Amino acid sequence: MEKYLGIISGNLYRYTGGKLFIEDISAEKICKKFGTPLYVYSVGHIKNQISRIRNSFRRVNPLICYSMKANSNLRVLKLIRKQDCGVDIVSGGELAKALKAGFPAKKIVFAGVGKTEREIISAIKNGIFLFTVESVEELRAIDSIARKLRRVADISLRINVDVNVDTHHYTKTARKETKFGMPIKEVGSVLKNRQDFRHIRIKGIQFHLGSNIKNSAPYIEALSKVRDFLRRTDFRPSIIDIGGGFGIPYRDEKVESIESFGEKISGFFMKYFSEASIIFEPGRFIVGNAGILLTEIVYRKHTDTKNFLIVDAGMNDLIRPSLYGSYHEIIPVTKKSGRKIVYDIVGPVCETGDFLGKERLLSQDLSSGDLLAVMGAGAYGFSMSSNYNGRPKPAEVLVSGDRVICCRRREKIEDLWKYET
């Protein structure tokens, strides 16, 4: 089982002398320099996670296409690119940013149900590795655009494998009723008529089951469905892309370890797909527990029913608790000795849904000016942030050993109206 790497037990986030350290720097020192709210990412953790995937799957030598929607800071992207990864994108914006971060076009896979003509043109012109095609209309569009450009586009077909996964309703993506991929039957008829698409080369099959999947069984179920389906066709894919979704622990919940995922998926893959190569698109696994959000307590408030800690980070900075009811551990940057009481940790945004944590046990001695760390905030944290309530986005910093660098400056108040005319 995957252990919660977080705070106390891990070596990258730990307490030393009652103070929270990220690698070799204290969180307090980082906050003094960069202010709050602040996203902090550990370089060491990101590198570790990538090498763990590589080791776990070494028998099948995967192409790891990092799903940049999880965290698309340029320096984070560059770091991941240097670990020999490709990238999974979902828009023209992500394509441009991936290229800017130096990813070779030949390691870019492009998913998404609504690729526009402009996005398709740009991806073809840049020579990306694969489009992950999600509908017949999209297939026709890519074929016709490639014809006009006198090119042939390489694609994989995304199958909606109708496999359920144990995760939040919003992040299940392989059920029949979701918008993603094509029903198996339709993929069958596309394959039968594949010579009609003269400017498309169908290279692979892709599926993506959902996000934060805590065991490997659904992957095996999906791969079995793909195997059974392919047996009924004359198509032999050279690529199987099993999407992303590898889960991480946010607290002490049970998550199958990546080593065990690797063991099981590699075994199945070598048995039934030994002719093909394999691609993964992990996002959360690589960056999720590499990041924390540091925030300062602004006020305390005690009512008949609640103790609130009102902090300077809100749902606009980290929306996961509000949107999915996600749990993020919240710990003090400096340990306090006093008795623990139950708090709701809330932001300054004008919505009751604006909270970072509910019913958390923390010291009664915490007060205004004290710092808290919201753990597991590296994935879908900053990348889902907004300016709601006129709030400039936080800064982001990277820590490596005892060095810290700013990788996105804090937005200024003037940035709030920069694009308005």
Ligand code: LLP
């Ligand atoms: N590939 C495709 C086609 C995807 O749609 C996604 C995520 C991934 C890969 C990466 O999944 P990961 O390895 O990170 O689980 N905002 C939500 C998660 C949404 C995921 C969307 N697609 C959250 O905060 O939990």
